[in-house]
Amino acid sequence: MTLTREDFIALDDQDVLAPFADEFHIPDGLIYFDGNSLGMMPKAAMARAKEVIEQEWGTDLIKSWNKAGWFNLVEKLGDKMATLIGANKGEVIYADSTGLNVYKLVAAALEIRPERKVIVMEGSNFPTDNYMVQGLIKQLGRGHEIRFAEDGEILDAITDDVAVVCITHVHYKTGHLHDMKKITAKTQEVGALSVWDLCHSAGALAVDLNGSNVDFAVGCTYKYLNGGPGSQSFMFVAKRNQGKAVQPLTGWWGHAAPFGFERDYRPREDIRQFSTGTEPVVSLAMSEVGLDIFLRADMNEIRKKSLKLCDLFIQLIEERLGGYGFDIVTPKEHDRRGSQVSFSSENGFAIMQALIAADVVGDFRAPDIMRFGFTPLYVSYVNVWDAVDRLKNIMDQGSWDKPEFKTQGSVT
Amino acid sequence: MTLTREDFIALDDQDVLAPFADEFHIPDGLIYFDGNSLGMMPKAAMARAKEVIEQEWGTDLIKSWNKAGWFNLVEKLGDKMATLIGANKGEVIYADSTGLNVYKLVAAALEIRPERKVIVMEGSNFPTDNYMVQGLIKQLGRGHEIRFAEDGEILDAITDDVAVVCITHVHYKTGHLHDMKKITAKTQEVGALSVWDLCHSAGALAVDLNGSNVDFAVGCTYKYLNGGPGSQSFMFVAKRNQGKAVQPLTGWWGHAAPFGFERDYRPREDIRQFSTGTEPVVSLAMSEVGLDIFLRADMNEIRKKSLKLCDLFIQLIEERLGGYGFDIVTPKEHDRRGSQVSFSSENGFAIMQALIAADVVGDFRAPDIMRFGFTPLYVSYVNVWDAVDRLKNIMDQGSWDKPEFKTQGSVT
Numbered sequence: 042m043t044l045t046r047e048d049f050i051a052l053d054d055q056d057v058l059a060p061f062a063d064e065f066h067i068p069d070g071l072i073y074f075d076g077n078s079l080g081m082m083p084k085a086a087m088a089r090a091k092e093v094i095e096q097e098w099g100t101d102l103i104k105s106w107n108k109a110g111w112f113n114l115v116e117k118l119g120d121k122m123a124t125l126i127g128a129n130k131g132e133v134i135y136a137d138s139t140g141l142n143v144y145k146l147v148a149a150a151l152e153i154r155p156e157r158k159v160i161v162m163e164g165s166n167f168p169t170d171n172y173m174v175q176g177l178i179k180q181l182g183r184g185h186e187i188r189f190a191e192d193g194e195i196l197d198a199i200t201d202d203v204a205v206v207c208i209t210h211v212h213y214k215t216g217h218l219h220d221m222k223k224i225t226a227k228t229q230e231v232g233a234l235s236v237w238d239l240c241h242s243a244g245a246l247a248v249d250l251n252g253s254n255v256d257f258a259v260g261c262t263y264k265y266l267n268g269g270p271g272s273q274s275f276m277f278v279a280k281r282n283q284g285k286a287v288q289p290l291t292g293w294w295g296h297a298a299p300f301g302f303e304r305d306y307r308p309r310e311d312i313r314q315f316s317t318g319t320e321p322v323v324s325l326a327m328s329e330v331g332l333d334i335f336l337r338a339d340m341n342e343i344r345k346k347s348l349k350l351c352d353l354f355i356q357l358i359e360e361r362l363g364g365y366g367f368d369i370v371t372p373k374e375h376d377r378r379g380s381q382v383s384f385s386s387e388n389g390f391a392i393m394q395a396l397i398a399a400d401v402v403g404d405f406r407a408p409d410i411m412r413f414g415f416t417p418l419y420v421s422y423v424n425v426w427d428a429v430d431r432l433k434n435i436m437d438q439g440s441w442d443k444p445e446f447k448t449q450g451s452v453t
Numbered sequence: 454m455t456l457t458r459e460d461f462i463a464l465d466d467q468d469v470l471a472p473f474a475d476e477f478h479i480p481d482g483l484i485y486f487d488g489n490s491l492g493m494m495p496k497a498a499m500a501r502a503k504e505v506i507e508q509e510w511g512t513d514l515i516k517s518w519n520k521a522g523w524f525n526l527v528e529k530l531g532d533k534m535a536t537l538i539g540a541n542k543g544e545v546i547y548a549d550s551t552g553l554n555v556y557k558l559v560a561a562a563l564e565i566r567p568e569r570k571v572i573v574m575e576g577s578n579f580p581t582d583n584y585m586v587q588g589l590i591k592q593l594g595r596g597h598e599i600r601f602a603e604d605g606e607i608l609d610a611i612t613d614d615v616a617v618v619c620i621t622h623v624h625y626k627t628g629h630l631h632d633m634k635k636i637t638a639k640t641q642e643v644g645a646l647s648v649w650d651l652c653h654s655a656g657a658l659a660v661d662l663n664g665s666n667v668d669f670a671v672g673c674t675y676k677y678l679n680g681g682p683g684s685q686s687f688m689f690v691a692k693r694n695q696g697k698a699v700q701p702l703t704g705w706w707g708h709a710a711p712f713g714f715e716r717d718y719r720p721r722e723d724i725r726q727f728s729t730g731t732e733p734v735v736s737l738a739m740s741e742v743g744l745d746i747f748l749r750a751d752m753n754e755i756r757k758k759s760l761k762l763c764d765l766f767i768q769l770i771e772e773r774l775g776g777y778g779f780d781i782v783t784p785k786e787h788d789r790r791g792s793q794v795s796f797s798s799e800n801g802f803a804i805m806q807a808l809i810a811a812d813v814v815g816d817f818r819a820p821d822i823m824r825f826g827f828t829p830l831y832v833s834y835v836n837v838w839d840a841v842d843r844l845k846n847i848m849d850q851g852s853w854d855k856p857e858f859k860t861q862g863s864v865t
């Protein structure tokens with residue numbers, strides 16, 4: 042039986058997560074399938090920012106490092122994040138950006154396995170992880186190499202000369218999901234260490250780091266977790282790996298006695314050693330608002346709705362837009378995909394621009410990928426119907442084929 | 454003739470910088486001599502934050518990377534900063550934290566001088582610079598060493614085996630000011646490269662990087678420049694050094710084609726190579742407000758007032774508190790000091806806590822330093838009188854000698 046808009050309204054009526062949409066500022070008429078790039082603004086974010094700026098900075102000034110807990114915020118937020126990704130307290134800390142944290146974690150892992158020279162990475166991954174590791178091994182100059190493997194080739198690439206396997210859990214472009222447990226098990230079977238990048242999985246699906254015996258992980262807070270533009274990244278270091286290696290970006294925030302102002306670096310032996318220096322506090326503090334919303338939601342319900350939104354989106358595109366050359370690149374199997382759906386399309390760039398002009402925001406990734414992210418806390422079922430409907434209009438009328446839709450940039 | 458409070462009121466009446474105080478939120482009754490640690494909040498900061506959060510993030514969402522110029526903000530702010538520190542456009546960029554940027558700059562400088570192994574640093578400097586370079590050379594494992602020298606020993610330490618001289622322009626604890634021109638000249642005479650840390654000089658006095666032929670520099674925006682707590686650091690790379698070395702924290706923001714999503718890193722050949730990854734945007738954007746205020750002020754007037762505030766503070770402490778064991782550690786000569794005055798005092802910690810309780814905020818640095826920073830845009834002459842008056846009361850009455858003033862932490 043063919044689906045109708047009413048079916049989607051009915052699904053929204055039954056949706057246990059529907060009330061969460063009220064916690065986000067959703068611009069009138071906007072259908073936003075880009076929360077995998079920049080999450081929407083929680084309504085409470087502004088009030089938190091105002092408190093940090095006017096009260097903590099403006100009025101309490103320097104006292105806020107202690108009184109407002111600025112100095113320990115990186116650990117406090119880390120402990121909250123831990124509950125979302127299957128980690129324990131004291132295993133997660135916020136700091137810097139994803140790239141810098143990949144650098145720290147891979148450097149630490151290589152120090153634990155000094156005799157091995159191979160790092161396994163996915164070549165088609167969002168490239169900053171690769172770039173950072175390329176920078177690291179060039180700098181080390183000790184003959185390390187990256188063994189690039191694509192989806193399906195990774196297990197075979199993990200041989201007993203491998204030091205580190207550094208893979209992104211969900212692929213930024215295709216949305217394919219790796220089997221964390223299986224890859225980590227193979228990694229450890231050959232005596233290597235695992236570094237997982239959770240940028241497209243934390244907040245998108247249930248992540249269980251300790252359940253998979255992961256060694257290190259890194260993630261992003263401004264995508265699915267709605268922390269605000271560019272908000273700090275987080276790192277996970279399993280307790281068993283803490284104190285074993287010193288990550289090399291040894292700033293004063295990771296010193297054993299940061300207020301002793303000693304001349305020489307002495308590392309903390311816990312997760313804080315992975316912190317480097319003073320963090321942009323307003324962005325950091327504000328990111329707690331998005332995180333707190335997640336802590337009140339049921340991650341299993343989020344995953345259930347995410348899969349259903351994606352399934353329906355795929356079904357509608359196939360049913361209603363069959364002849365327009367949208368080829369799905371995201372795996373259809375539930376255990377093989379994250380919370381996004383990507384299609385390749387010859388005119389994908391212009392079509393996406395036309396769709397954005399029609400207030401359906403996805404994004405485009407070169408050379409030909411149209412990418413749609415589904416964030417169950419603020420995306421509704423009827424959004425899916427309406428988005429496909431608007432896309433169908435654009436295709437039926439050929440209205441994407443205009444010069445103004447063909448020239449623009451894009452940002453992750 | 455002994456000074457009176459009326460003399461200070463008269464100085465305020467003549468002060469050409471006095472109107473700038475209106476641009477800052479100054480809590481009632483507070484005398485704030487800690488702008489060298491965390492600058493005060495410009496009144497316009499909140500409006501800018503609101504715009505970034507509610508409009509750019511909340512409403513425009515992902516479009517803001519282009520529309521609001523988020524991606525290029527690091528360069529835009531760098532160009533503004535350039536005018537304040539004697540640099541040219543395209544020589545300054547905002548990124549990350551001071552420590553991370555010291556790491557990048559020293560790593561790049563060492564790559565330009567691969568045959569040399571010595572880095573000259575001031576051992577008593579705020580230690581994060583030392584820590585970062587210690588982390589770097591340990592990681593490189595190529596026999597580099599830090600030659601620590603104190604004030605007065607630095608020129609002699611610069612011999613022809615030196616690769617890099619990395620000195621902080623104004624010392625965080627004593628406030629002593631190094632002769633940038635002389636040290637840089639000696640550095641280059643022996644064929645080494647200079648990396649200057651401007652954390653306590655940018656915004657405190659006229660810095661002329663190109664006038665001193667400096668190679669690299671780094672600085673802080675949340676102290677004298679009132680950018681907000683932990684706001685991003687900036688880096689200077691002289692045009693002649695750009696494209697010569699690749700700093701090793703090679704994230705996608707420094708890639709030649711960041712939106713090409715290529716597998717392998719290709720460095721930009723300009724200042725942007727020193728950028729690593731996505732920046733916390735709210736903190737970054739808000740920091741522009743404090744910077745813009747400086748761009749409207751006359752740095753020579755700021756320096757003139759700063760010196761006078763410090764001179765008067767020293768004079769009053771000596772005249773009115775002579776017997777209380779406050780020994781000045783900041784040089785009295787104008788060309789030898791920054792914009793702070795530090796005294797050593799046996800009971801400095803408790804006295805500073807008592808002073809803070811009396812609404813005069815300075816800070817304490819172990820083991821015995823009471824530190825007072827003077828920020829001419831919002832500190833008045835009568836503040837100096839009143840601060841010393843309150844300190845005199847505390848000392849005359851012995852009211853610092855209480856348990857509640859003896860147990861607390863401190864943060865830079």
